[in-house]
Amino acid sequence: MTATPPTRAERTASRLRLAAREAFAELGWNAARVEDIVKRAGVSHGTFYTYYDNKSALLRDLVEASQGDLAALAAAPWRGDDVRGAIEHVISGVVDLFARDAVVIKTWLQAAREDDAFRDLYVDSRAMFVRRVAEHLSAASAASGRRSPSARSVAAALVAMVEHFAYLWLVLGEPHDRDDAIAALVLVWGTALNELADARLATV
Numbered sequence: 001m002t003a004t005p006p007t008r009a010e011r012t013a014s015r016l017r018l019a020a021r022e023a024f025a026e027l028g029w030n031a032a033r034v035e036d037i038v039k040r041a042g043v044s045h046g047t048f049y050t051y052y053d054n055k056s057a058l059l060r061d062l063v064e065a066s067q068g069d070l071a072a073l074a075a076a077p078w079r080g081d082d083v084r085g086a087i088e089h090v091i092s093g094v095v096d097l098f099a100r101d102a103v104v105i106k107t108w109l110q111a112a113r114e115d116d117a118f119r120d121l122y123v124d125s126r127a128m129f130v131r132r133v134a135e136h137l138s139a140a141s142a143a144s145g146r147r148s149p150s151a152r153s154v155a156a157a158l159v160a161m162v163e164h165f166a167y168l169w170l171v172l173g174e175p176h177d178r179d180d181a182i183a184a185l186v187l188v189w190g191t192a193l194n195e196l197a198d199a200r201l202a203t204v
Contacts, residue, residue, distance in 0.1 A: 013051055015041045020058045025103045029059075029110035056115065063108050063118070066101045067125045073097070074132040087189045091162055091182055098166040106171045126163070130155045137193070158189055 006014070019041035023032040034055055038048050052058045073093040098105060112119040134155035162185055168174040169181060 012041075012043065012047065015043065016048065016051055016058060017062060020055070020062065021103050024059070024107040029107045056111070056118075059104075059107060059111060059118075060121075062101075062104045063121060066097060066104050066108075067121070069097055070094075070125060071128060074129045083193060084186060084190060087193070088182065088186050091185045091189065094162055095166055095170070095178070095182060098170040102171045105167070126159065130159050133159060154192060158192060161185070161188065 016037065019037045019039075020032075022040050023036040026032075027036060032055065034045065034048055037055065037058070038045055041048075052061070073090060076089070108118060108122060112122050130152065134151040137151035137154050165181070165185065169176045
């Protein structure tokens with residue numbers, strides 16, 4: 001089936017989003033203006049305001065796209081005996097998201113320092129991922145019968161580790177080899193799971 005070509009409106013919106021990424025990357029959240037975005041997009045101010053009320057609305061559009069991909073990754077089932085494969089899939093997905101949307105994530109965090117709406121969006125997005133990981137850890141902990149920290153605390157620590165590692169690496173430019181970095185993160189997550197159960201993930 002032949003894909004339907006994008007409409008003129010869709011092409012214009014795409015240009016604005018790309019221009020915003022470029023402006024945010026070059027100037028940062030505070031310095032970037034609507035003027036900088038429309039200049040890079042090659043459109044008028046009037047055209048910009050047809051699509052977005054302000055630069056915050058445009059950033060929110062970019063952020064929600066990233067957030068949606070993270071939600072889909074968190075919602076995917078973790079099944080069966082291939083613990084390493086399940087963990088590697090999740091961590092690779094987070095790494096790929098940070099690599100693709102490094103500018104969006106950096107700008108999002110800059111905006112969150114001064115805008116409660118962006119801060120709350122970040123906290124909510126992270127909480128969603130932590131909650132999903134905690135569900136798996138709870139199942140593992142219950143199966144083992146061992147006394148251990150709460151699944152939520154362990155999940156929050158594991159997610160924070162991946163999140164901060166990816167931020168330092170893919171947003172701030174700390175050098176790492178991709179395969180080696182993912183293997184290291186998988187090792188730490190796998191060690192945590194092995195402490196909670198016999199290396200088996202329940203379907204949840």
